[in-house]
Amino acid sequence: MVWMLRLTLPLAGFWLVLSGHYTFLLLSLGALTLVIVTWIAWRTDTVDRAGVALHLSPRLPLYLLWLAKEVFLASVAVSRQVWSLRPALRPAVDLTPVGDMSELSQVIYANSITLTPGTLSLTVDDNGVEVHSLKASDIGELQAGEMHGRVRRLEVR
Structure with missing residues (x-):
């Protein structure tokens, strides 16, 4: 039952923020949609019962800035x-190299590389992230490890 709240409440909040319309009709349709999505997730057993990585949240805003x-x-x-x-x-x-990062941290690291203009993550595996860059010096900066260190500090050990 707890997983339903962990799924439904963030979805409801996200929908409310993005919608910006708070009429009875739209709120009713939103609630109906949440019920349907939660029911489908329950029936198909697609929800990861491990939950969301909320342990990252205290440090994540600074990283995003x-x-x-x-x-x-x-x-x-x-x-x-x-x-x-x-x-x-x-x-x-x-x-x-990614070192001994968790899978979630590897994904955050690779996506951060791709979000940065001029660099693109090609593949991710246990050996590291294969990166294409417009300038070879940018790869050198990545290998120096500032972004890697910041992603590592997101993890709670």
């Missing part, structure tokens, strides 16, 4: 390269 700053700075750098007459692009593909 840092990531937003990095995305902005990388956007400016990529824009400069695109608009320059002689771009200094040296595309490269290399592996950045």
